[in-house]
Amino acid sequence: xxNSDFPGSELTSVLAEPVxxxxxxxxxxxxxxxxxxxxxxxxxxxxxxxxxSKAFTETRLTALPRITEGSVELDFWFEGKQNTAFGERIxxxxxxxxxxxxxxxxVALKLETHNTFPHSAGIASSASAFSALAxxxxxxxxxxxxxxxxxxxFRQKASYVARLGSGSACRxxxxxxxxxxxxxxxxxxxxxxxxxxxxxxxxxxxxxxTILIVTDKEKPVSSSEGHSRxxxxxxxxxxxxxxxxxxxxxxxxxxxxxxxxFIRIVENEAFTLHALMMTSDNxxxxxxxxxxxxxxxxxxxxxxxxxxxxxxxxxxxxxHLLYFEDQIExxxxxxxxxLLKNNEQNMRIDDFYGKGPxxxx
Ligand code: DP6
Numbered sequence: 299x300x301n302s303d304f305p306g307s308e309l310t311s312v313l314a315e316p317v318x319x320x321x322x323x324x325x326x327x328x329x330x331x332x333x334x335x336x337x338x339x340x341x342x343x344x345x346x347x348x349x350x351s352k353a354f355t356e357t358r359l360t361a362l363p364r365i366t367e368g369s370v371e372l373d374f375w376f377e378g379k380q381n382t383a384f385g386e387r388i389x390x391x392x393x394x395x396x397x398x399x400x401x402x403x404x405v406a407l408k409l410e411t412h413n414t415f416p417h418s419a420g421i422a423s424s425a426s427a428f429s430a431l432a433x434x435x436x437x438x439x440x441x442x443x444x445x446x447x448x449x450x451x452f453r454q455k456a457s458y459v460a461r462l463g464s465g466s467a468c469r470x471x472x473x474x475x476x477x478x479x480x481x482x483x484x485x486x487x488x489x490x491x492x493x494x495x496x497x498x499x500x501x502x503x504x505x506x507x508t509i510l511i512v513t514d515k516e517k518p519v520s521s522s523e524g525h526s527r528x529x530x531x532x533x534x535x536x537x538x539x540x541x542x543x544x545x546x547x548x549x550x551x552x553x554x555x556x557x558x559x560f561i562r563i564v565e566n567e568a569f570t571l572h573a574l575m576m577t578s579d580n581x582x583x584x585x586x587x588x589x590x591x592x593x594x595x596x597x598x599x600x601x602x603x604x605x606x607x608x609x610x611x612x613x614x615x616x617x618h619l620l621y622f623e624d625q626i627e628x629x630x631x632x633x634x635x636x637l638l639k640n641n642e643q644n645m646r647i648d649d650f651y652g653k654g655p656x657x658x659x
Pocket of ligand 1: 327330332333345424463464465466521522525571612613
C-alpha cells in the first residue's frame with residue numbers, strides 16, 4: 299500500500315464558499331512502545347495502545363475559496379491564538395499529502411484546534427492532533443469531491459494519513475485497543491496503519507489510566523529525536539524481537555483476561571523504553587527522581603496489597619498509573635494519601651478506556 303492506494307481528485311471548479319468539518323479525536327497510551335522508525339513513520343516494531351477518553355483534540359478545518367493555485371496556504375490557530383511553530387510542522391505534513399488530497403493546492407485552509415489537556419502533561423498531543431487533522435482531511439475530501447467510503451475504509455484511510463503526520467497518531471482512530479505494525483499474532487495488522495483489537499476480555503474494557511504529573515515542563519529530547527537514536531542502537535535487534543513477543547503475549551493476556559501477564563508486560567515495556575534512551579549513543583534520561591520514587595512505590599504497594607496496579611511511561615517523566623474499575627476507591631485513596639502526597643505538582647488527570655473519535659461538525 300502506498301499513497302497511490304488512496305487516489306485523490308482535484309476540484310473540478312473553483313470553490314464557491316467555505317466548507318468546514320470538525321472532529322474530536324483522543325490521544326492514546328502505548329502499552330507496547332513504538333520506538334524507532336524508518337522513513338515516513340514506518341515502525342521498526344509492532345506497538346499496542348489504549349485509546350484514551352478525556353484527553354482529546356478538537357479540530358475544525360475550513361476550506362476557503364482561493365483564486366490562484368499553489369503551495370499549501372494555512373492559517374493555523376491553536377488554543378485560540380495564531381501559532382507558527384507547530385503550524386510549520388503541519389504545513390510540511392499537508393504538503394506531503396497533496397497526492398492523496400490534490401485539492402489542498404486549490405483552496406486556502408483555516409485550521410482551529412485545541413486540547414482538553416495541558417501541554418507536556420505526559421499525554422501524546424501529536425497523536426490526538428494528527429488523528430483529528432487526518433479525520434478532517436478525509437471528511438473534507440468526501441464533502442468537496444463526493445468521495446464515498448464506508449466506515450471501515452474511512453477509518454483505515456484516516457489511520458494511514460494520520461501515520462504520515464505522527465506515528466502514534468494512527469492508533470487513535472479506533473476505540474479501545476489498537477495494534478500498529480505487522481505482527482503475526484494479529485491478522486490484518488500492518489506497518490502502514492493501525493487495526494482494532496477486537497478480542498478483548500471485558501475486564502480490560504474497564505481499564506483506568508491516571509496520569510500522575512511529575513512535571514509539566516517541556517522535555518529536553520523530542521520523541522522524533524528519540525526515534526532517530528534507535529538507528530544503530532546496540533540493542534536494536536533484541537528490542538525488535540522483544541516488542542514482537544510482547545505484542546503477541548499482551549494480545550493473549552488481554553484475550554484471556556490475564557491481569558498478571560498484562561502487568562508484567564506493560565512494566566517491562568515502560569522500563570525498556572527508558573533503558574533504550576539511556577543506552578543510546580549520546581544517552582539521555584527523561585525520568586526524574588520523583589518518577590523513580592512513584593514507580594517504585596507502585597511496585598511495592600502491589601506486592602504489599604495485592605492490588606492490580608501497574609505503571610507505564612511515555613517518552614517523559616510523568617507516570618501513567620493503570621488499574622481496574624473494581625479497585626477504583628482503594629487506588630484513589632492510594633494516590634491521594636501516598637503516591638502524590640509529597641509531590642510538589644500534586645496534579646493528576648483521570649483518564650480511561652476510550653471509545654474513539656467523534657465527528658462534531
Ligand atoms: C514513546 O508518535 O510522537 O510515545 O512518529 O516521530 O511523531 P513521531 O513520534 P511519536 O512517538 C511516540 C513514542 C512513544 C511510544 C508510543 O506512543 O508508542
